[in-house]
Amino acid sequence: MTENDPSTPDGNEVPKESQPAQEDATTPPRGTSFSGEQQEPAPSPWSAQAQQHQAYAWTSPSHQQQHAQGQPYGTAAFTAQQPAAIPQQRRGSGKLVAGVAVLALLVGGGAGAAGGYFASQNSGGGSYNALNQPVPSQQTSHAPAGSVESVAQRVSPSVVELVVAGQQEQGEGSGFVLSTDGYILTNNHVVQVAANGGSIQAVFADGTKADASIVGRDPTTDIAVVKVNGVKNLSPVTLGNSDATKVGESVVAFGSPFELTGTVTSGIVSALHRPVRAGGSSGDQTTVMSAIQTDAAINPGNSGGPLVNLSGQVIGIDSAIYSPQSSGGFGGQSEATNAGIGFAIPINQARRTAQEIISTGKATQTYIGATVSDARSGGAQIVQVQQGSPADKAGLKAGDVVTKIDNLVINDADGLIAAVRTRAPNDKVTFTLSDNRTLQVTLGGQPVQVN
Template identity: 40%
Template sequence: MKKLLIIVLVAILGGMVALGGANYLGWGQTKYVEVNGTPTTTLARFSNAPETRVVPAPTEGFVIAADRALPAVVHIKASKPAGRNGGGGNPFGIDPDQLPDAFRDLFGNPGRGGNGGEMPLQQGSGSGVIISTDGYIVSNNHVVEDAETLEVVLNDERTYTATVIGTDPTTDIALIKIDETGLQPIQFADSDEVKVGQWVVAVGNPFSLTSTVTAGIVSAKGRSIDIVRRSGGDMAIESFIQTDAVVNPGNSGGALVNQNGDLIGINTAISSPTGVFAGYSFAVPSAIVKKVAEDLREFGIVQRGLLGARIQQINTAFAKDKDIDRDNGVYVAEVVEGSAAEEAGIRAGDVILSVDNVSTLRSSELLEQLGRHRPGDRVTLNVERDGKARDYTVVLQNTNGNTDVMLPTEGPEIVSSLGAEFENLSEDYANELNVQGVAIAKLGNGLLAEQTRVRPGFILTRVNGRSVRDVEQLEDLLDGADGPITLEGVYPDDTSRTYKYAIVK
């Protein structure tokens, strides 16, 4: 009995000690922490947590973003001849199943139509963003390119026919306009201020589901995926904002906005093995969009400030091969004679580290920064040479090697009526193919598409039996031709076979 009493006393004493210790440590008490000015309860608090803190409300931010962005995002319905752009509606002229790295564009093609014996029209569905009260709208070049008609449907269902003001394949941006005033434009944000990990909202018309809003975060910046280069060539600028906001075909040209509803990018492409969203999407930064849109509105074409150097991004393997003591930066492989780079004193072998104090350790970042400038603009490049960094002031040039404003050029009427863009063959390419002529870079609406089965890439070698050396001579031969015109040439994949096409003006 005595032992039992001792055990009970020990148990009671132990319980009292435990309760006292818990009370001393604060267990069982309710703690109040100020959140947005409202007291609330919490079960635990880290020792270094502040007594008051502000907790953002992301759902509220998405509502604000949607309310501000939705009125500025439009639905674009583009009618294009069926079979154009590779026959499948792909804006880059490539079979979607053959795209490397499984990249897909976001331009939906919900159906086709046609009548009589005319070429049927393929209906494409994309998006656009109103940027002015008087009807200017930005979208993707591949949404409006080659379209015979463009129908724009506003968020309130008002419908208009749009005209193309200008396009820029090098950034995949286009500017179109509808005849209306009093519209609600989107506000531009500075895409340089965008941070990896921040919330973003995508607004567009996926699968023709108008005014669709999705949210995600910024996954990366300065991303290059080599998709714009297919239509924009070596002048292409790819420095995408990568996000995981859900976008799908039909989102092309739509808005990527921050939580305030301000534009930080134009949705352009997705990474997908199936053609629908599989995790990542890519948007052209608003800084590039704004500059391109301003150029197209003012001049009709983009004013590109060029450095005049062939560049290559440095990585560990490249640095080892070139004996460079750094693993990043943009290597100057070659400087064009008489270029802006040469006049500034930049040499082959230099490494470019920044533009106007903005770090450019990747080629995409350098091209983005330069792409914001016009010919005649001065930029400061921080360049490393022989292990030492110094600044160079560069006056950027245009494609003609001067600082003049570039204006749209119009060839002879017959050349324009062909509906094609021609380009000279480089000396190396001509020697490789052992052929002399002019290549069809792009094929749009016109006599060639209507009367022949010629495809982009065709190298035109003769016009009415006379040899063609360059675009200038081609224009002269076509302008002076009477009656039917015979075109002869080859395709790069088989130069042994000559094709002949005839057109009637």
């Protein structure tokens, strides 16, 4: 793979199903057709069939079709089972489970009756009924500082649902307010379908709706900025320092999963510097991010929402999830499940890109100017070096294997690419090679070409 040309195919192919699962997130297909033709249901975006597609938490087309028909959320419909279709052993097992349930119900009822009898005897004939007690007065105290409740109260007014439509696709995602004059930060994959003549509607926490336009986007880091005009009383977020984030730290995720606006979930930081590959199909440009991994629930529609620490500071942008295949879907379809493995773009990287987009309308990609591949012994092997590039000036040669950037261990090519893109152009970093040599590299910068 070419480090500065992410769309170039290389040895970094998505692992086949027979191989152990990687940290790569999988991407649901984005949007549904506006045509009236009946379409076959798309496979689950997180199923093994979709492992070769994009990796974003996006509203699934099947959900959008249900919503269009007046059924925004699927309802399980159970039909009478035919005895002949049920294996004999399973049918017997079902009877056993049912019998256990009845037994538990009978025992519980008996115990309840006995308990009520004894209570009546011991109270001298009186009884207590919770339904007769007065309703407690409304709590007026503020949420404890540092609690999920206080973070939700502080950040929720800044979170935005983005409803996006293109010529043949539609979908929804999330974003959050950066400034009082209407700049909103989100993921590129949330808004890219509207890049060529589409529309974006921003829905704020108080129900206010406004049209939004794309200011700029960067597919290589999956970051985009949109802007609304004429909306008053916007509440910008407070940005934190993702470099200070620690594994085990409590975090809160915000967004609109499955169009459930204003959803708040919590968890911890599970890992840092996790190389995650996303995109790269259907003409999209590949995103390789050095992600924050979290077990806070992130689902389709959360993309672009903020990941926040308990100080109320944004430390990342919810961007992707990994979910194994589930066979529990109706109609024989696999079903996306939340496996507690979500990924967020570190806010320090997003801040730099957003500032460039707001200032110039474009983003700059950090690069070294070398083609890299996975090394058999671990690390990233330099395959080819462009003449005059930062890698060439630093003395990197074809065949060198990079095992560290500064103190960060590099396990493969994606790890190297993600680590480089996380840094800014003109940063000086130290490459450690497999033969224990070290080289200082001054990182370069080049304009991002947007498809």
